[in-house]
Amino acid sequence: MNRRKFLALVGGGTILAAGGTVGAVALRVPTKALEPWAQAGSLYSEPRKRALSFAILAPNPHNRQPWLVDLSQADTVVLTVDKNKMLPHTDPLNRQITIGLGCFLEVMTMAAAEQGFRVDLDLFPEGESAEVLDGRPVAVARFTKDDTVARDPLFAHVLDRRSLKEPYDMTRPVPNEAAQRIVAAAKWGTSSIASVEPESIKRIRRITHDALVIETETPRAFKESVDLFRIGKAEVEANPDGIDFSGPMFEVLHSAGLMTREAALDASSQAFQAGFEAVLANADTAMGHVWSVTRGNTRLDQIAAGRDWVRLNLTATAEGVATQPLSQALQEYPEMADLYAQTHKLLAPQGGTVQMLARLGYAASVPPSPRWPLEAKITGV
Template sequence: MTLSRRKTLGILGGGTVVAATLGWTAFATTRTPTVALAPWDKAGSYDDMRLRALSYALLAPNPHNRQPWEAELIGEATLAIWRDPVRNLPVTDPFARQLTIGMGCFLDLMRMAAAQEGIGIEQTLFPEGETGPVAVCRFVPGDAKPDPLFAHVMARRSHIGLFDPQQVGADAQTVLTPYAQVFANSAEADALRDLASEAWLIEASTADAWQESVDLLRIGKTEINAQPDGIDVGGPQMELLAMAGLFSREAASDPNDPGTISAVEDTRAAIASSPGFVVQTSAGNTRHDQIAAGASWLRLNLAATGAGLAVRPVSQALQEYPEMSEVYAAIHSVYAPDGGTVQMLGLLGYASRTARTPRWPIEARMRNV
């Protein structure tokens, strides 16, 4: 829900009084959750080469910003990476497919960060099956070359707003084709737009799926700093609404609440504004396939950033719960007709840069530091 400053203050019962009482300018400038954003500024600042790589890896894109990773230092040069099941999304990601893709993004960004220092990583995936770590990684100095895509790590964002009307040209699309199928300015893009919008409305009208997102709302600076994951809802306008009792998790749970209706329409508008789509598929759907899909999704995002493009995941159509089954079948019938899996679906276009998103500090995600 996005409101103008005037409308927000008016809702609260008189803009002049509220602004005079709170000191709007002073209030607004103190609403940035600096603690939750600090990991961005600390990236690369650790003495241990493994922690340096991890400090970049934790900036990777991941579903609902759950940041499901944990790390364990082993000896002098090895690292075990785990997926924290406490951060599962049991309704919309019942088989942890999307969260595993997020782990793939994390692992590949860690690899890139190490390679910047000429350090290679010997990685063993799922050495103990599903019950053990996702990966055991041994760092090998002098065994890697820097990856050009790493230059875009600090600028990468998952877009959240509207897209500009500018079309995505053929040259820009070509930059991304190593990582996904790209559809822009075409009938296929129109079909994907309709499908993504339908899937979003299904999620918004499925009580359990919607509530899963509502439960992950972090409202205002204090909550975001205290729990820097999930869906951050910050800024002075939203905090004023929350303080006035006009925005809350209870209100967000109500499909008839004006704020909820506005939020649903905002996402529909974002989907409608997107001139392009990216589709990633894999022949199989093993955990290894999902990790590989995550690496490709990360690289797609970085390549798009380098080309001045914005990407937004809209993977509702790929979620594996009963209410989504028809849309899931529809997209797979077109993009994975021979039994493969559509791993990621995203919007693509030009847009202003999204702000940095909150992150847990590296110390909070370590098992033995």
């Protein structure tokens, strides 16, 4: 479900998400949270605000939307991180959050180019910490009018991009040619690899399955996700971020007291068992995988991984191939350490850091339900 709504500006004000078509919006249930998709594309003539209204649709972990933006300097966007949006248990080094910020910057740059503006990025101009993101700027982006700037054809798919968290059609292979076109979209220095070979699919399905089990059986890690559940329309409208559970089935289960955060944390409950089985079943229907590797693991590497990741995601959308990140095995907490090492040995045998891992496939239902990421925050005026 795409629930990014607005970007709160440092200094006051908001920017609404870029608009889609009325037809697309009508398919989604939480109407208030989804209004920006029908409105925002036409709300802004100011180039930075228009670009940012698309940037807040970028993929990011748990739909946390960890961006804060200051627009107080002319022709400049200063991006910092909202420290209230961290995932301290599953992302203790803020690596995944940084990747999400890289996705944001790439979509912003694409959206600026559509208007004939070049964006020059100064990343971590006041330095960086490998341990934790702090209040220092992540990026200072300067917008310059440049009629020669090349438009990126991938921008056409920004409003359609999604992470499809449903079972994939196991009777329909992903063509290797499509998988290779997806990874060829990377341009910021990450090594992107895709495999649709049966033995590889089998091995990586096992890894992603086991990683989901470990995360679910690690109480603090699992609770971090459950705390971000948004169950039913009212919760989605009140907090249009986090992990969406909306639609008629969830409304009924929530009203009956069967789908609650408390039940989701109770391993003996029906909600826990059904949810656990569904998550594992999704991972086990992968018909291919794609992953990204960087030589190092600096903040600059992580930003580059994010910029390339959204490019891969947009290319998959153009190819009609569904994707869903399954990066639990890449998380840096003690209970995951053994599987983390096994995953790196398999996916990065020459060394480096695996930054992203996702499954590929085609939706089992036709058409797929329109679930893609939607709230957001810009700060600055």
